[in-house]
Amino acid sequence: MSRTTIRSVSVEPLNIPLLEPFTIATGTTSEANNVLITITLADGSIGYGECAPFSPSTGETQETALSAALGCAELIKGKDAAHWRALSKLIRSVYFSQGTAIAGIEMALLDALTHSYGIPLYVFFGGASTFVETDMSIPMVSPERGYDLAKETVARGITSIKIKVGGDLRDDVARVEAIREGAPNVGLILDANQGYTANEALLCLEALDNRDIRPLLMEQPVHKDDHEGLRYVTQHTAVPIAADESAYSAANVAHLIAMGAVNVVNIKLYRRRLPCHAYPVNDRCDDRVSPGDKRCRPLCCRPGRFPFRRPRHSYVTGGGPLYWRLRAARRGV
Numbered sequence: 178m179s180r181t182t183i184r185s186v187s188v189e190p191l192n193i194p195l196l197e198p199f200t201i202a203t204g205t206t207s208e209a210n211n212v213l214i215t216i217t218l219a220d221g222s223i224g225y226g227e228c229a230p231f232s233p234s235t236g237e238t239q240e241t242a243l244s245a246a247l248g249c250a251e252l253i254k255g256k257d258a259a260h261w262r263a264l265s266k267l268i269r270s271v272y273f274s275q276g277t278a279i280a281g282i283e284m285a286l287l288d289a290l291t292h293s294y295g296i297p298l299y300v301f302f303g304g305a306s307t308f309v310e311t312d313m314s315i316p317m318v319s320p321e322r323g324y325d326l327a328k329e330t331v332a333r334g335i336t337s338i339k340i341k342v343g344g345d346l347r348d349d350v351a352r353v354e355a356i357r358e359g360a361p362n363v364g365l366i367l368d369a370n371q372g373y374t375a376n377e378a379l380l381c382l383e384a385l386d387n388r389d390i391r392p393l394l395m396e397q398p399v400h401k402d403d404h405e406g407l408r409y410v411t412q413h414t415a416v417p418i419a420a421d422e423s424a425y426s427a428a429n430v431a432h433l434i435a436m437g438a439v440n441v442v443n444i445k446l447y448r449r450r451l452p453c454h455a456y457p458v459n460d461r462c463d464d465r466v467s468p469g470d471k472r473c474r475p476l477c478c479r480p481g482r483f484p485f486r487r488p489r490h491s492y493v494t495g496g497g498p499l500y501w502r503l504r505a506a507r508r509g510v
């Protein structure tokens with residue numbers, strides 16, 4: 178038996194109350210109902226992974242993630258974690274529609290494996306960087322609350338804010354304006370979570386421009402399958418437009434890039450999983466964007482999300498908070 182043989186896999190609910198409800202264009206949540214994966218290898222190395230289903234975004238729930246993760250656990254138990262690509266392919270072939278479960282299992286797998294190898298994950302993937310830039314999301318709150326949250330964010334030393342929009346245009350513009358006032362010197366990213374039509378997205382950007390507010394980018398202005406709408410927005414504004422919900426597979430990203438529908442891609446680990454999906458997505462972005470493209474500015478990751486990044490044209494967001502906190506504590510990254 179290899180020292181990296183998977184001895185056990187545990188799957189358990191992980192419920193984390195939020196400080197306040199988190200509202201985006203497609204729904205609200207007041208508690209993170211996640212799933213904790215713990216993988217132990219033959220040599221005693223332990224890896225943690227977190228499934229972070231968010232039903233307004235992916236349609237998955239804690240129940241479906243628990244069930245799928247338990248199924249994945251049965252598939253990989255007794256196998257060698259060193260064959261992580263093959264294991265990833267195996268679980269994906271069976272649970273292909275349960276992205277957060279697959280992501281949690283893969284995170285735990287790689288965490289355990291790199292622990293066994295005695296190297297941090299970012300070294301395992303090429304050692305590009307030992308730090309990540311972070312942003313803070315402000316949900317669809319009142320302008321007053323947005324202003325307060327912006328102030329708090331600045332006080333924490335965070336230099337980028339992602340603002341959830343995609344609702345009523347006047348409310349959205351008022352929220353962004355208040356946040357700009359509370360945080361005049363930070364970069365602003367807008368995330369419409371599919372909430373606008375193409376015209377609404379352009380109206381929002383125009384209204385903000387009239388107020389001298391120019392976001393770093395706008396993420397997913399229109400429905401994920403409205404590729405023409407995405408292209409229309411991209412071609413009618415100087416603000417970079419990012420695919421998030423639309424970027425659910427490498428093939429889809431290739432298509433979006435080929436049709437000139439987006440400038441930026443948000444590589445979301447909890448949806449696209451880690452080893453077999455994030456890489457091809459990232460590689461396709463590299464092929465298409467010149468390093469001098471001024472529209473593709475350096476972007477940031479959510480708190481502690483990933484061991485490397487390619488900042489000009491893609492960025493990475495990942496799972497829930499626990500996994501990365503555990504990793505940060507263990508690796509000092």
Ligand SMILES: [Mg+2]
Nearest residue numbers: 368396397421
């Ligand atoms: Mg998004």
